Amino acid sequence: xxxxxxxxxxxxxxxxxxxxxxxxxxxxxxxxxxxxxxxxxxxxxxxxxxxxxxxxxxxxxxxxxxxxxxxxxxxxxxxxxxxxxxxxxxxxxxxxxxxxxxxxxxxxxxxxxxxxxxxxxxxxxxxxxxxxxxxxxxxxxxxxxxxxxxxxxxxxxxxxxxxxxxxxxxxxxxxxxxxxxxxxxxxxxxxxxxxxxxxxxxxxxxxxxxxxxxxxxxxxxxxxxxxxxxxxxxxxxxxxxxxxxxxxxxxxxxxxxxxxxxxxxxxxxxxxxxxxxxxxxxxxxxxxxxxxxxxxxxxxxxxxxxxxxxxxxxxxxxxxxxxxxxxxxxxxxxxxxxxxxxxxxxxxxxxxxxxxxxxxxxxxxxxxxxxxxxxxxxxxxxxxxxxxxxxxxxxxxxxxxxxxxxxxxxxxxxxxxxxxxxxxxxxxxxxxxxxxxxxxxxxxxxxxxxxxxxxxxxxxxxxxxxxxxxxxxxxxxxxxxxxxxxxxxxxxxxxxxxxxxxxxxxxxxxxxxxxxxxxxxxxxxxxxxxxxxxx
Amino acid sequence: xxxxxxxxxxxxxxxxxxxxxxxxxxxxxxxxxxxxxxxxxxxxxxxxxxxxxxxxxxxxxxxxxxxxxxxxxxxxxxxxxxxxxxxxxxxxxxxxxxxxxxxxxxxxxxxxxxxxxxxxxxxxxxxxxxxxxxxxxxxxxxxxxxxxxxxxxxxxxxxxxxxxxxxxxxxxxxxxxxxxxxxxxxxxxxxxxxxxxxxxxxxxxxxxxxxxxxxxxxxxxxxxxxxxxxxxxxxxxxxxxxxxxxxxxxxxxxxxxxxxxxxxxxxxxxxxxxxxxxxxxxxxxxxxxxxxxxxxxxxxxxxxxxxxxxxxxxxxxxxxxxxxxxxxxxxxxxxxxxxxxxxxxxxxxxxxxxxxxxxxxxxxxxxxxxxxxxxxxxxxxxxxxxxxxxxxxxxxxxxxxxxxxxxx
Numbered sequence: 001x002x003x004x005x006x007x008x009x010x011x012x013x014x015x016x017x018x019x020x021x022x023x024x025x026x027x028x029x030x031x032x033x034x035x036x037x038x039x040x041x042x043x044x045x046x047x048x049x050x051x052x053x054x055x056x057x058x059x060x061x062x063x064x065x066x067x068x069x070x071x072x073x074x075x076x077x078x079x080x081x082x083x084x085x086x087x088x089x090x091x092x093x094x095x096x097x098x099x100x101x102x103x104x105x106x107x108x109x110x111x112x113x114x115x116x117x118x119x120x121x122x123x124x125x126x127x128x129x130x131x132x133x134x135x136x137x138x139x140x141x142x143x144x145x146x147x148x149x150x151x152x153x154x155x156x157x158x159x160x161x162x163x164x165x166x167x168x169x170x171x172x173x174x175x176x177x178x179x180x181x182x183x184x185x186x187x188x189x190x191x192x193x194x195x196x197x198x199x200x201x202x203x204x205x206x207x208x209x210x211x212x213x214x215x216x217x218x219x220x221x222x223x224x225x226x227x228x229x230x231x232x233x234x235x236x237x238x239x240x241x242x243x244x245x246x247x248x249x250x251x252x253x254x255x256x257x258x259x260x261x262x263x264x265x266x267x268x269x270x271x272x273x274x275x276x277x278x279x280x281x282x283x284x285x286x287x288x289x290x291x292x293x294x295x296x297x298x299x300x301x302x303x304x305x306x307x308x309x310x311x312x313x314x315x316x317x318x319x320x321x322x323x324x325x326x327x328x329x330x331x332x333x334x335x336x337x338x339x340x341x342x343x344x345x346x347x348x349x350x351x352x353x354x355x356x357x358x359x360x361x362x363x364x365x366x367x368x369x370x371x372x373x374x375x376x377x378x379x380x381x382x383x384x385x386x387x388x389x390x391x392x393x394x395x396x397x398x399x400x401x402x403x404x405x406x407x408x409x410x411x412x413x414x415x416x417x418x419x420x421x422x423x424x425x426x427x428x429x430x431x432x433x434x435x436x437x438x439x440x441x442x443x444x445x446x447x448x449x450x451x452x453x454x455x456x457x458x459x460x461x462x463x464x465x466x467x468x469x470x471x472x473x474x475x476x477x478x479x480x481x482x483x484x485x486x487x488x489x490x491x492x493x494x495x496x497x498x499x500x501x502x503x504x505x506x507x508x509x510x511x512x513x514x515x516x517x518x519x520x521x522x523x524x525x526x527x528x529x530x531x532x533x534x535x
Numbered sequence: 536x537x538x539x540x541x542x543x544x545x546x547x548x549x550x551x552x553x554x555x556x557x558x559x560x561x562x563x564x565x566x567x568x569x570x571x572x573x574x575x576x577x578x579x580x581x582x583x584x585x586x587x588x589x590x591x592x593x594x595x596x597x598x599x600x601x602x603x604x605x606x607x608x609x610x611x612x613x614x615x616x617x618x619x620x621x622x623x624x625x626x627x628x629x630x631x632x633x634x635x636x637x638x639x640x641x642x643x644x645x646x647x648x649x650x651x652x653x654x655x656x657x658x659x660x661x662x663x664x665x666x667x668x669x670x671x672x673x674x675x676x677x678x679x680x681x682x683x684x685x686x687x688x689x690x691x692x693x694x695x696x697x698x699x700x701x702x703x704x705x706x707x708x709x710x711x712x713x714x715x716x717x718x719x720x721x722x723x724x725x726x727x728x729x730x731x732x733x734x735x736x737x738x739x740x741x742x743x744x745x746x747x748x749x750x751x752x753x754x755x756x757x758x759x760x761x762x763x764x765x766x767x768x769x770x771x772x773x774x775x776x777x778x779x780x781x782x783x784x785x786x787x788x789x790x791x792x793x794x795x796x797x798x799x800x801x802x803x804x805x806x807x808x809x810x811x812x813x814x815x816x817x818x819x820x821x822x823x824x825x826x827x828x829x830x831x832x833x834x835x836x837x838x839x840x841x842x843x844x845x846x847x848x849x850x851x852x853x854x855x856x857x858x859x860x861x862x863x864x865x866x867x868x869x870x871x872x873x874x875x876x877x878x879x880x881x882x883x884x885x886x887x888x889x890x891x892x893x894x895x896x897x898x899x900x901x902x903x904x905x906x907x908x909x910x911x912x913x914x915x916x917x918x919x920x921x922x923x924x925x926x927x928x929x930x931x932x933x934x935x936x937x938x939x940x941x942x943x
Contacts, residue, residue, distance in 0.1 A: 037825035045543070053552035053593065054545055129663030136660040168608035168707070175549065175605055176589065177659060189851030196855045196913075197747060199607055199707075202547040202581055202811065207822070208848045343847070 020070040021089065025077040028070060030227045033220040033255075034212050039071055042207065046075070046181060047083055050145045055178040059153055059193070061186050062209030063340050063358070064291075065256025068185035071209075072149045075183065079147055086111060086142065088180070089149040094156060100166040101127030103156070104135065107148055107180070111138050128169065135179045146180035153184035157192035157200065164199070167192065171199040187340055211253030218244045220255060221262045230266050239269045246273055246385035249479045251280070251361045260284050273386035274379050281365050288365055295339070298324065299332045303341055303357070307366035310477045312345050312354035360478050380458045384483055388434050437487045441467075459483035541788035542781070544821065546814040549585035551593055557773060557781055558587050566596050568766050569699060569740045573731050575762060576744035578770035579914035579926070581811035584744045587770060588701050591742065599697050602626055607704035607745075610711050612723045613676040616683055619700065620648070621666045623686075624657055629698070633689045644685030647672050680726055687730060690739055701742045706749035713752065724753075724761040732764055751912050772927065773808035782813055786831075791821050793831035800836045806928020819843040845936050856930065857938045859913065870898045870906045872940070875915065875925075879935045883922035 020028060032039065042058065049056055060068045072089075079085035088110035090097070097103045105119050108131050112118060122130045139146055150156050161167060174182060184204070186193075193200045212220060218241045225233040225240075233240060243265065251257045264279045292300060305321045306313055313321075319329040333355055336342045341362075342355045357363045367374035434440050444460040447453040456462070463484045465472045473481055542556040565587065568574050576584050592603040604622045609615050623629045637645040650672040657665060673682075690698055702708075712720035731741060743765065753759050773781055782798035797820075802808070805816050820839050824831040843849065860868045870893060877884060877892045884892075886907075890900050907923065910916045917926045925931035 034826070037828070038822065041821075041825060048543070052543070052554065054543065054548070054550045054554040056543075056545055056548055126667055129667050131663075133661055133663035140660055165608045165610060168704075172605040172608055175585075176551075176592075176603060189849075189854070194852055194855050196580065196859055201746070201855075202852070205546055205548070206818075206852070208843075210848070 020073050023073065025074065025081065027227055028074040028077070031220065031223050032070065032074060033223055034216040035067055035071055035209065038207055038209075039074060042071075042183075043075060043078060045205075046079065046147070046183075049181070055174065055176075055181065056205045057174050057178070057182040057184075057203070058207065059184045059186050059204040060207045060209060061189060063187055063254065065254045066209040066211070067255045068209065069151060070255075072151070072183055072185060076147060076149055079145075084144055085147050086139075086144045087147045087149065090151065092151040094150075094152075094160055097156070097160045099124070099127075099163070100161055100170055101131060103161065103170075104128060104131030107131070107146075108134050108138070111135065111146065132173060132179065139179055148180045148182050150182060150184040153186040153193075153204075154188070154190045156184070158190060168199040171203060174203075188338070212255060212258065213253060214245050214248040217248055217253055217258050217261075220258050221265065224259065224262050225266070228266070232268065233266055236269055240265060242389040243269050243273065243276070243386075246382070246389045247277070247280075249385055249482050250277060250364060250382070252359070254359070256287075257284065257359075257361055260287075271386075274382040277364075277378065277382050281361075281368060284361065284365065288362055291341075295336070295341070296332075298328070299336055302329060302332050303336065304366055304370055306342065306355065306357055307363045308371055310363070310367070310480075311475050312356045314352040314354055316352065318355075363477065364479075377458050381479060381483060384434055384459055388483075388486060434487065437463075437489055441487060459487060463487040541784050543788050544785050544814050544817050546811065546818055547581065549583075549589055551586070551589045555583075555586050555590050556784055557777055558583060558590065558770075561587055561768065561770060562590055565591060565742070565768060568768060569697075569742065571766065573741040573743070573765055574768055575765040576742065576768050576770065577748065579809075580746045581809070582770045582772065583810060584746075584770050585703055588703055588742060588744055591699065592701055595699070599699055600626065600628060600693065601699045601701065602629070603701040603703065605703045607707040609708045610715060611676070612712070612719070613673055613679040614670075615708065615723075616679045616686070617666060617669045617673065619702075620686060621662055621669055623690075623700075624648075624651075624665060625659055625662055627657075629690075629693070630657055632692045633686070636689050636692055642685045643678060644682050644689070647682055683726075683730070687739065693738070697738045697740060699740045699742060701744075704745045705743040706745035706747050708745075709749050710747065710752070717756075721756075721758055721761070724758070728761055728764060748912050751909075773810065775802060775808060778802045778808035778813060781810065782817060785814065785817055789817075789821060791824060791831055793824075794833050796833045797831055797836065800833045804836050804840045806932065807930075809927055809929070812927065812929040815849070816840055816844050819849075845932055850937065853933050854937075856915075856933060863913075864906075864909065867902060867906045867909060870902050871910055871915075872938075873898055874903075874906060874910065874923075875934050876939050878916065878923065878925055879931060879939045882931070883919075883924040885921050886923065887921075889923065 045056065046058075060071060062068050069092075076087040076089060080087055088107045090103075090106055090110075094103075094106075096106055101124060105117055105127060108119060109117050119127060119130055119134065135146070157167060161170065173179070189206075192198050193202065193204060195201060221240060221244060222234065222237055224230075244261070247261055251261060260283045261280055263283055264276050267279075270276060292303075295303065301322050301324075302318055305318055309321070315330045315333050316326050318333070319326040322329065333342065337344065337355070340358055343358045345354045345356045364374070364378065368378065441460060441463060444453070444457070445464060448456075448461075459480055462472070462476055462480055466476075466484050467488060473484070476484060540553055542550070542554045545554055565574060565576070576587065578584055588603065592601045595601040602622050604618050606615060606618055609618055623633065634648065637648060647669070651665070651668055673679075709720060709724065712723060750759060750762060753761060772778070779798045779802050782801045786793055786798065801813060801816055801820065805812050807813075816836070816839070820831055820836060823835060823839050823843065860871050864871050873893050873896045874889060877889060886903070889903060889907075893900055893903055907916065907918065911918055914926050915930065916923055925934070
């Protein structure tokens with residue numbers, strides 16, 4: 001991806017998706033959403049630490065695309081500009097690092113800003129000590145604190161520096177009289193920092209990055225639009241808010257995916273959420289394909305099966321579905337968990353541990369590629385969310401007219417004018433404003449009872465099932481479960497819902513149910529398998 | 536950007552200066568014991584052992600010279616000698632004594648250290664060069680005992696002061712020695728004990744500390760006597776009232792607005808006085824308050840603990856509690872899990888109660904004692920007479936949430 005160039009009329013090939021290190025401080029500052037308190041605190045701590053005896057080193061933990069590079073780059077620029085620090089930022093892939101000596105040499109190269117290493121002639125045995133002396137001498141001469149930025153701590157500690165001795169030596173170096181402060185990104189807590197016997201056991205000061213909330217996603221898209229001077233997008237900020245809230249159910253709050261969504265929305269917010277979702281899936285295809293390149297074929301098979309199931313599974317069930325030995329699947333599940341593709345979601349039966357995909361858009365992406373019926377389901381679900389969050393008065397007027405027609409036809413059901421086709425029944429349903437949830441569900445049940453609808457339709461069928469048996473909620477994927485919550489009138493705040501920017505002027509079916517946060521939050525906890533121990 | 540003076544919320548790494556809080560008693564006790572002999576400082580990881588050792592190095596008592604070395608990456612006794620010698624030579628007074636005596640000497644040590652060229656610097660910025668020069672000049676690595684003896688002999692010249700050599704991560708180094716050459720490691724430990732016990736090295740003291748407990752391993756080898764001469768000092772968690780004061784001090788340094796009852800609530804919720812666990816909770820409470828731009832209230836603490844500290848965000852951080860049993864306990868793993876599950880249900884438990892529980896689980900009661908010993912040496916549990924309980928409340932909560940069977 002290419003960084004966006006600021007200014008109307010400039011050639012813009014896409015939002016800044018993968019490389020914040022090419023952005024300037026103004027851009028990074030303007031598009032820093034939700035993380036600002038953490039950045040300001042970290043900056044204050046780094047500056048304060050420079051005059052204290054204690055040396056703290058930091059890891060920023062968050063999944064891919066959560067904004068780690070954005071934060072470290074902004075920190076680096078501000079420390080250089082405002083506080084006179086020197087910054088050595090190692091390349092993301094660390095191609096030239098295969099030992100602690102290599103790592104320190106790369107820091108020297110960056111500090112001295114040379115093309116060739118001044119330590120090129122030093123032997124491997126002597127490199128660590130020579131490089132340490134050189135870094136200390138540089139710091140003493142320039143009288144500047146040094147920040148070293150490592151993009152991927154896992155890559156460094158688990159693939160580049162595989163020798164325990166290197167870990168121990170680096171930890172010793174970062175301890176008393178550390179010549180530099182290390183700030184590193186990590187997609188998860190890695191064994192090298194959590195293993196009780198490891199030199200870096202709980203060594204780093206840790207900042208965990210959460211997904212953005214729906215409000216923060218909207219804020220990020222509008223902030224990006226302001227920076228890119230996307231006047232058309234900014235002029236319809238109300239519609240953007242509604243669309244983002246609908247999309248949030250499909251993509252979650254990962255900033256990288258939000259930027260992909262921004263790339264779709266900047267072409268204009270249309271009345272076709274489903275089409276926009278398809279465009280988004282196209283946009284993220286190279287990203288997901290690249291991620292899957294690192295996954296073994298058997299693990300890919302496990303991922304596909306979990307995605308297509310659309311619900312949580314145990315390793316034993318996955319093994320059966322994949323026709324693979326359970327122990328092999330268990331090992332693959334562990335690897336996929338380490339890669340953050342999947343996460344354990346608890347043990348609702350008190351025995352087996354269930355797993356689910358961590359990235360809901362990835363699950364949809366996989367379903368769309370492997371399941372011919374997925375598009376059908378996705379269309380219904382996206383249609384539901386689009387209408388739930390519709391904020392345009394003109395659209396509501398049209399819908400209301402249709403709703404009246406649908407109701408009239410519904411009234412005729414009992415008068416012997418039963419609709420002839422399932423298609424007609426679906427059409428009626430599609431006309432209903434889902435925010436008139438109780439009426440929508442009544443109509444749905446009646447159409448099913450009359451035999452007009454011969455198949456369960458998302459999310460109405462699921463909502464009826466859950467209403468009758470709350471345990472059914474455990475069987476639903478998050479995006480379906482959240483739609484059910486909305487229909488049952490209890491999910492709004494927890495799933496990022498807010499009333500549409502402009503309420504419908506006509507309310508033919510009565511009042512909207514009041515959402516409550518707590519029950520939805522409970523459901524989310526239950527879905528993820530979090531249980532609250534009694535204390 | 537200025538911060539109030541006091542302990543910053545340092546979660547994990549060792550602290551120095553004003554960030555060390557509430558360990559004055561341990562430090563005073565250490566100095567007292569060091570007057571009598573060398574000391575081994577023990578305690579679970581992240582209880583503050585290294586921080587206390589740094590405090591001794593940073594503010595030596597009158598009449599003491601202190602040098603600190605971290606030796607976790609040291610793999611052989613000759614490397615150990617190089618590390619210690621290089622560290623001592625960076626100290627002006629020690630260097631004068633060591634090198635001053637060499638002018639009249641013809642020992643092997645004099646030849647070795649005499650190879651240091653005049654242009655070799657002795658400052659901290661040149662310690663790499665110093666280390667390399669000493670390493671390269673040590674052509675015969677087997678002579679480390681002789682060189683060490685002669686180094687100690689040089690140190691005898693410091694008659695008016697005592698010398699304290701702090702060796703951090705000593706057990707880790709010994710573990711590496713044992714992995715590489717068991718007999719050589721035992722030889723080193725015997726030699727090291729002998730110099731600690733000799734009268735002519737009476738004013739040189741060693742303070743040893745580290746992250747792991749090497750003694751069970753030595754015990755299995757029948758070599759537990761090799762460290763028996765050392766006085767032990769255990770770094771304990773803060774008592775409850777002290778823990779509350781500590782939390783209040785950290786919150787003040789961090790400049791985080793909070794209700795008056797927050798420090799007490801943090802200690803109540805974390806249910807332990809281990810600074811590390813308290814600081815993890817403080818950090819999450821602080822992040823939560825800043826994100827929501829609000830004052831930290833008493834009512835926020837428990838939800839943050841449940842959702843953030845024990846929840847998915849930090850699950851991986853503490854997963855070693857779970858995986859360690861699988862990786863290191865072998866045939867005792869299942870029994871260890873039964874014990875911890877029972878303690879989740881009820882604690883403290885008498886050994887007899889545990890016997891009944893493990894028999895219900897179909898486990899061999901003969902393995903209970905070695906399992907308890909292992910759990911205790913790994914700081915999962917603590918025993919007071921016959922009563923057994925989790926070593927701290929945080930660990931119990933974590934186990935209950937993530938590892939206990941039948942209660943997901």
